[in-house]
Amino acid sequence: MQDEAIPTVRSFSRSFTQRIGVFTDRFLGRDRPLAEARLIFEVGREGCDVRELRSRLDLDSGYLSRLLRSLERQGLLEVVPQENDRRIRRACLTAAGGVELDELNRRGDEFARSLLAPLSAAEQERIVRAMRDVEQLLNAAATTIDLENPASADARWCIEQYFRELDERFEQGFDSAQSISADSQETMPPHGAFLLARLDDRAVGCGALKTLQPGIGSIKRMWVSRSARGLGLGRRILSALELQARELGLEVVRLETNRSLEEAQALYRRQGYREVSAFNDDPYADYWFEKRL
Amino acid sequence: MQDEAIPTVRSFSRSFTQRIGVFTDRFLGRDRPLAEARLIFEVGREGCDVRELRSRLDLDSGYLSRLLRSLERQGLLEVVPQENDRRIRRACLTAAGGVELDELNRRGDEFARSLLAPLSAAEQERIVRAMRDVEQLLNAAATTIDLENPASADARWCIEQYFRELDERFEQGFDSAQSISADSQETMPPHGAFLLARLDDRAVGCGALKTLQPGIGSIKRMWVSRSARGLGLGRRILSALELQARELGLEVVRLETNRSLEEAQALYRRQGYREVSAFNDDPYADYWFEKRL
DNA sequence: TGCATTACCTGACTTTAGTCAGGCAACGAT
DNA sequence: ATCGTTGCCTGACTAAAGTCAGGTAATGCA
Structure with missing residues (x-):
């Protein structure tokens, strides 16, 4: 391993969590708890089984249930039993939930745009390429x-x-x-x-x-x-x-x-x-x- | 702007916050609140003025004060007035605090190592280079x-x-x-x-x-x-x-x-x-x- | 048919994070 | 000396996040 490998990784995660963390909190979850916003994302257009949500977001069963109830009360999603096994329940966004998802996506895009905006075209190309590399290799490492x-x-x-x-x-x-x-x-x-x-x-x-x-x-x-x-x-x-x-x-x-x-x-x-x-x-x-x- | 620039940035931040966020919470703040761990980091070996901590971590004055008291109670740091202006106070790690900082650094290094471990030498070199690029350009963009x-x-x-x-x-x-x-x-x-x-x-x-x-x-x-x-x-x-x-x-x-x-x-x-x-x-x-x- | 299991829910918590208003001591300027 | 300012602290909150111990309906299996 190279000498500067460890410091580079650490300084990278530090600066990244700071810069991106600010976004995640301020942009995404501006008028609702962050966990709810993430949940809307994860449910997505096609809906998602509750068990799947639990494993993907690594949430406590009780906590997730409460989040789902909260979004249901807000009219953003519905949780319905599956046809073949009525114990398994599926969360689906309502029309209003779809609108909310669009809004979240819009904010996410806007954030990405604002992140790149100060950079020149060449710099943007460089950072996008480097991000793709990091993500790919991070995925490789996480496999x-x-x-x-x-x-x-x-x-x-x-x-x-x-x-x-x-x-x-x-x-x-x-x-x-x-x-x-x-x-x-x-x-x-x-x-x-x-x-x-x-x-x-x-x-x-x-x-x-x-x-x-x-x-x-x-x-x-x-x-x-x-x-x-x-x-x-x-x-x-x-x-x-x-x-x-x-x-x-x-x-x-x-x-x-x-x-x-x-x-x-x-x-x-x-x-x-x-x-x-x-x-x-x-x-x-x-x-x-x-x-x- | 390239077509895939925005999706790349978004997918990158998503996958990164997931993989790194897990670390930040689980590794760093395993036996204490995350905010306290961060504070120990920020105070560091040489100590740091309270006002400086407040601006660097962007914390509410009252909240920071409470965190400092908590670490003081745990015997990890001391807050002492400055010589020339006794309103300004400086936080310094005690010996025990130094040990704790070492431990935090050890965990951070270990995390970075475990992140890279599954990759081949060539892949490690590639990801380190790409991380350096992203960090540099992110810094540029945040300026x-x-x-x-x-x-x-x-x-x-x-x-x-x-x-x-x-x-x-x-x-x-x-x-x-x-x-x-x-x-x-x-x-x-x-x-x-x-x-x-x-x-x-x-x-x-x-x-x-x-x-x-x-x-x-x-x-x-x-x-x-x-x-x-x-x-x-x-x-x-x-x-x-x-x-x-x-x-x-x-x-x-x-x-x-x-x-x-x-x-x-x-x-x-x-x-x-x-x-x-x-x-x-x-x-x-x-x-x-x-x-x- | 009965019993264990699964999938989810509810209620009752605790901890962490964060905010706000006010207060006090130290300091600087007049 | 006094008055405004600065730097920090305290108390009293709230919201969010997370945990845990049951509980219930649906299902599968002997």
């Missing part, structure tokens, strides 16, 4: 990679997305039944592992490991959601899978990939994988790689 | 430039700094008595103007305008503090002075400068000033510039 049961809803969602993308990208399309298996049993301890990447409780990537034969593992299901690409997440998932492989006592990991997935090939080469001759007959594989751990 | 009475304490402090720097940089040194005048009367309405740049109530630059003869003005005292250079502040002060000149009915502004002040010359040329022959006999002037407004 966690953990073991997950491959049968869980999030895991299955990721695999589904992965298959869908392969079907789009492969010239011949993709049918998972044709491909080499990597089912739940195979990708769980003690024979394998399934890793899920999450950003703020949202699944954004995955990777799986299964044992081919004693000492030799295979990496499957490497996928990163479009929204999270370019953040080095692929590299982190791959490294984490290799760590899992070592812990399972594997000495070599292999993987196969399709010619259309150029980024993936580049990643494998960068991470020390070398191309080997075909070790299976996966109909979608064009290249085979291997790495000794 | 205000306003008319100031040239006799005010801040104005005189800036002029003093300016003279001191000229004395350092000119080969022959600098003595303000030898130079062409620009006293308070000359740089005030209706014959002139004095502009002061402030960042968070701290004077960081200045510039003055006086009338030489009907329709012709002269720009003097252009200075930017070292801490604020490279932020385009010189350009903004110069533009603001030109605006003042137009409002005073001037059609031409002139200025002279010393050969050692290369950045200044570059700025003047960039802003449309062209070199002219000497229009005065200032002993420190090597170049003379003029701009038609």
Whole structure:
């Protein structure tokens, strides 16, 4: 780590919370408590389940309930039971709530504009670029990679997305039944592992490991959601899978990939994988790689 | 302004306040109110006058007083009257307060470290650079430039700094008595103007305008503090002075400068000033510039 | 059918943050 | 000496934020 890295981060957060904090309090919550304003934002046009609000804003159940009642009294939103499970309730903005949301958005835009206004065009471009960088990398840093049961809803969602993308990208399309298996049993301890990447409780990537034969593992299901690409997440998932492989006592990991997935090939080469001759007959594989751990 | 500028700023502040806000509350103020933790920071090793604390943290006098009493009760600081004016009181950390400050700093560092930890070395370097950019430009944007009475304490402090720097940089040194005048009367309405740049109530630059003869003005005292250079502040002060000149009915502004002040010359040329022959006999002037407004 | 669980709500708190009016001592100028 | 000002403090508030212990209806499961 560079010497000035820590001071830079600290001085940055300090100056930023000061400058932006002032905004958040003064602009956004001018005529209502800040928590209420945030809640209106979070509910948004399409509405939002109460449980979802609770987790996203990290609020106490009782406190959130009270906030919802307050906004209801003000005629800004309605909380209605869901059709299929009447315990779960959904908050939706009323027409008046929509107007309020517009107003909040207007103030937010105005604040952003006033923040940039004193800067020249070139400076504005520079700060916007730098902000995008910081945000991206902050998101990358906030993304966690953990073991997950491959049968869980999030895991299955990721695999589904992965298959869908392969079907789009492969010239011949993709049918998972044709491909080499990597089912739940195979990708769980003690024979394998399934890793899920999450950003703020949202699944954004995955990777799986299964044992081919004693000492030799295979990496499957490497996928990163479009929204999270370019953040080095692929590299982190791959490294984490290799760590899992070592812990399972594997000495070599292999993987196969399709010619259309150029980024993936580049990643494998960068991470020390070398191309080997075909070790299976996966109909979608064009290249085979291997790495000794 | 670019199309995505506003959304980028907004999404950035959103994600940043979320990620950093969590830290500020959870890490820093874990076993005491956030306001107290901030206060300990602000008092720092060398101590700080109460009035200074009030303005820096923008706190109500009564509220601050109560916070100080609370920290005093906890044995973390002492508030003692100043020698020369016993109304003004100074807050100083006790030994225990110093220990607490160390702990706060430790937590801050730890947070910064944990924020960067998941990133690769190259990514860390990228985010640190981007943060520096954002902070610098945010500071630039937060710097205000306003008319100031040239006799005010801040104005005189800036002029003093300016003279001191000229004395350092000119080969022959600098003595303000030898130079062409620009006293308070000359740089005030209706014959002139004095502009002061402030960042968070701290004077960081200045510039003055006086009338030489009907329709012709002269720009003097252009200075930017070292801490604020490279932020385009010189350009903004110069533009603001030109605006003042137009409002005073001037059609031409002139200025002279010393050969050692290369950045200044570059700025003047960039802003449309062209070199002219000497229009005065200032002993420190090597170049003379003029701009038609 | 009964029982545990889930999802949310209510009431009764505490803590933190912030405001306002007035008060007192120290100081500066006359 | 006195009078206005400055710098800080105290008391008496209010609002916002957050916590905790139940409570209730809906649902799922044995």
